[in-house]
Amino acid sequence: MTGKTPPEQEPEQETGSLLPKGEADSLLDARGLACPLPVLKARKRLMGMAPGALLEVAATDPVAIIDLPHFCAEAGHEFLGKKSDGPVTYYLIRRGAQT
Structure with missing residues (x-):
């Protein structure tokens, strides 16, 4: 057993997270996943x-900095920002209207 949290599970609040614990409606752990998996899982x-719900994504893929905002613009979601904490970058997305 590696001790890593599977990407499907929501991790506990991280130090570099954009929001206080419990503020996001969902937290997606995409650490260790390479492009295009962080976007596909988001x-x-x-x-x-x-x-209107808030999704926070924790990712280590450097391409996610480009991919996640682009995905949001194309899919009608609101990209609210990002914050880096060492190798992990946290992204905050507000779910767009139903299509």
Whole structure:
């Protein structure tokens, strides 16, 4: 057993997180996943969330800095910002209206 949290599970609040614990409606752990998986997993998670809900994504993939904001613009979600904490960058996304 590696001791790593599987990406499907929501991790505990991280030090560099954008929001206090419990403020985001969902937290997606995409650490260790390479492009395009952080975006694909965020897309899947957002599909199951209500419009206006907040998703925080924790990712280590350097390309996610480009991919996640672009995905949000294309899919109608609001990219609210990012914050880096060492190798992990936290992204905050507000779910757009149902299409």
